[in-house]
Amino acid sequence: MTRRDDIPPDYREVKRHSVFPEVAHDEAARFNFLANLNRHVAGVLGAGNRAAYESRALPAFEKAEGRAPKDRFEIRHAMNRDPYHRFWSALKRNSMEMRQQAGRAMVLRQLEALSAKAAALNAGKATLELDPMVAVPRYQAAVDIHCMPGSYHGEAVPGDVLAGANYDSGIFATTGGALGGLTDGGGQALVKWVRENRPGWAPRRILDIGATIGHNAVPLALGFPDAELWAIDTAAASLRYGHARAQSLGAGNIRFVQMSGEDLSRFPDGHFDWVQTTMFLHELSGRALPRVIAEGARVLAPGGLMLHLEQPSYSDAMPLFEQFMRDWDAFNNNEPFWSAMHALDIPAILESAGLPRAGQFSIKVAAEVDRDIFPPAAGGAQEDFGRAAVWDAYGAWKPDVANARVAAE
Amino acid sequence: MSVDPILLAGAKAKGKRPAYFDAPESDRLLSMVLALASDVAVMRERLDTVERLLDANGVVSRADIETFRPDRDAAHERGLLHRELVARLLRGVQQDMEALSADDRPVEEVSRELRDS
Numbered sequence: 001m002t003r004r005d006d007i008p009p010d011y012r013e014v015k016r017h018s019v020f021p022e023v024a025h026d027e028a029a030r031f032n033f034l035a036n037l038n039r040h041v042a043g044v045l046g047a048g049n050r051a052a053y054e055s056r057a058l059p060a061f062e063k064a065e066g067r068a069p070k071d072r073f074e075i076r077h078a079m080n081r082d083p084y085h086r087f088w089s090a091l092k093r094n095s096m097e098m099r100q101q102a103g104r105a106m107v108l109r110q111l112e113a114l115s116a117k118a119a120a121l122n123a124g125k126a127t128l129e130l131d132p133m134v135a136v137p138r139y140q141a142a143v144d145i146h147c148m149p150g151s152y153h154g155e156a157v158p159g160d161v162l163a164g165a166n167y168d169s170g171i172f173a174t175t176g177g178a179l180g181g182l183t184d185g186g187g188q189a190l191v192k193w194v195r196e197n198r199p200g201w202a203p204r205r206i207l208d209i210g211a212t213i214g215h216n217a218v219p220l221a222l223g224f225p226d227a228e229l230w231a232i233d234t235a236a237a238s239l240r241y242g243h244a245r246a247q248s249l250g251a252g253n254i255r256f257v258q259m260s261g262e263d264l265s266r267f268p269d270g271h272f273d274w275v276q277t278t279m280f281l282h283e284l285s286g287r288a289l290p291r292v293i294a295e296g297a298r299v300l301a302p303g304g305l306m307l308h309l310e311q312p313s314y315s316d317a318m319p320l321f322e323q324f325m326r327d328w329d330a331f332n333n334n335e336p337f338w339s340a341m342h343a344l345d346i347p348a349i350l351e352s353a354g355l356p357r358a359g360q361f362s363i364k365v366a367a368e369v370d371r372d373i374f375p376p377a378a379g380g381a382q383e384d385f386g387r388a389a390v391w392d393a394y395g396a397w398k399p400d401v402a403n404a405r406v407a408a409e
Numbered sequence: 410m411s412v413d414p415i416l417l418a419g420a421k422a423k424g425k426r427p428a429y430f431d432a433p434e435s436d437r438l439l440s441m442v443l444a445l446a447s448d449v450a451v452m453r454e455r456l457d458t459v460e461r462l463l464d465a466n467g468v469v470s471r472a473d474i475e476t477f478r479p480d481r482d483a484a485h486e487r488g489l490l491h492r493e494l495v496a497r498l499l500r501g502v503q504q505d506m507e508a509l510s511a512d513d514r515p516v517e518e519v520s521r522e523l524r525d526s
Contacts, residue, residue, distance in 0.1 A: 033491050
């Protein structure tokens with residue numbers, strides 16, 4: 001079969017598991033339209049932002065201020081007055097809102113049945129632990145992340161799976177299938193990277209912090225079937241869906257536990273061989289992020305791996321205009337910590353948490369998906385900044401006191 | 410269940426929505442235009458499904474439509490329909506983008522130039 005990267009795959013290629021919503025004809029068609037709309041707005045019309053900046057916004061700024069913009073915020077304020085960028089942003093914001101409405105409509109019409117299916121899969125399983133004493137932190141509750149009404153934790157009726165099922169079924173629209181049929185291209189890429197970079201490694205216990213519906217935890221559990229995987233999150237509504245989803249995908253070795261990454265006191269020091277976050281750090285806060293990393297480093301065993309998958313950080317080497325474009329989701333798609341997070345010095349935070357720079361590394365990771373069906377993420381001028389299924393991963397091997405595998409060099 | 414799925418599907422997300430245009434009506438109207446475009450696209454895909462089922466079977470039921478699954482070639486052709494609709498819908502924005510780097514002079518100026526040259 002020839003690859004046809006000019007068109008996102010049909011929504012019907014999205015893989016169905018037992019708690020995935022039933023998809024009516026027009027629901028699939030609506031997601032097909034949104035996937036094509038997103039691709040056109042990002043890939044074709046996105047390039048106009050640079051033209052508007054260079055031909056209008058930048059000259060106007062320089063004329064008024066007598067200098068070039070000094071940071072991404074000044075560019076944003078200048079571009080928010082430019083008619084092209086305003087229209088482009090309005091299109092993109094609408095596409096996010098439409099995606100939420102489409103996903104929620106599909107899930108809500110069958111909510112009772114889906115919630116019952118999940119409840120049946122979850123019943124009596126010790127691998128799902130919900131704790132109503134775990135509060136939804138301010139950084140998860142201040143606004144509805146991604147413009148998802150109710151965010152990861154909201155419910156239409158108590159105990160439902162609306163948040164999880166809507167999140168799971170709609171990611172296709174924003175990424176045009178770039179994360180694969182099970183939206184697990186990130187998790188699949190992690191398994192591949194570990195196999196290539198530490199062949200034969202068999203982690204005994206893996207912790208995925210901020211796991212939401214476990215879409216990136218399931219590949220780890222299936223890739224390392226002898227490992228015990230802990231997927232933790234503060235949102236019960238996402239966890240109860242994620243647990244049922246994992247069960248139906250045959251990942252019985254994941255525990256879904258309602259717990260904050262800021263307080264891992266349940267675990268002794270050195271409990272896990274691998275501590276992972278995937279597109280999670282940007283949904284924290286300035287104080288919470290170092291706490292999560294410090295707790296993660298504490299529960300990490302000597303010789304163990306800590307890895308954080310994120311969008312690229314804003315370094316001095318990254319042009320300010322690109323930083324501004326990558327910041328779009330922060331202010332237009334309810335990701336209020338996104339901008340500050342991507343400017344943090346993650347290596348310094350890892351070092352403060354007890355993970356020395358000698359054992360640190362950063363890598364580029366591309367989503368691992370079935371390329372016969374799902375297109376690769378576009379780069380360059382076509383890139384959908386902030387959405388591309390190509391990440392920067394910040395990692396560290398914790399010093400191993402016994403054989404000093406990191407310090408040896 | 411006391412949930413109205415239609416109203417709840419379109420619930421507002423917590424967090425102030427940016428105003429993209431000077432006139433709030435413009436923000437509202439763009440949302441309406443895009444919603445209409447979405448449903449035109451949905452109808453077009455549904456019509457394509459009906460046509461393909463009629464071609465194949467000469468008869469079509471609603472159940473056939475709901476369970477229809479295009480093969481990869483058909484899915485690509487249908488994807489192109491969406492892409493073309495989006496491109497037609499957003500032609501004005503795309504031409505605005507091209508104009509940003511086009512250095513066009515007003516046609517009145519060109520008209521005078523041609524008259525005098």
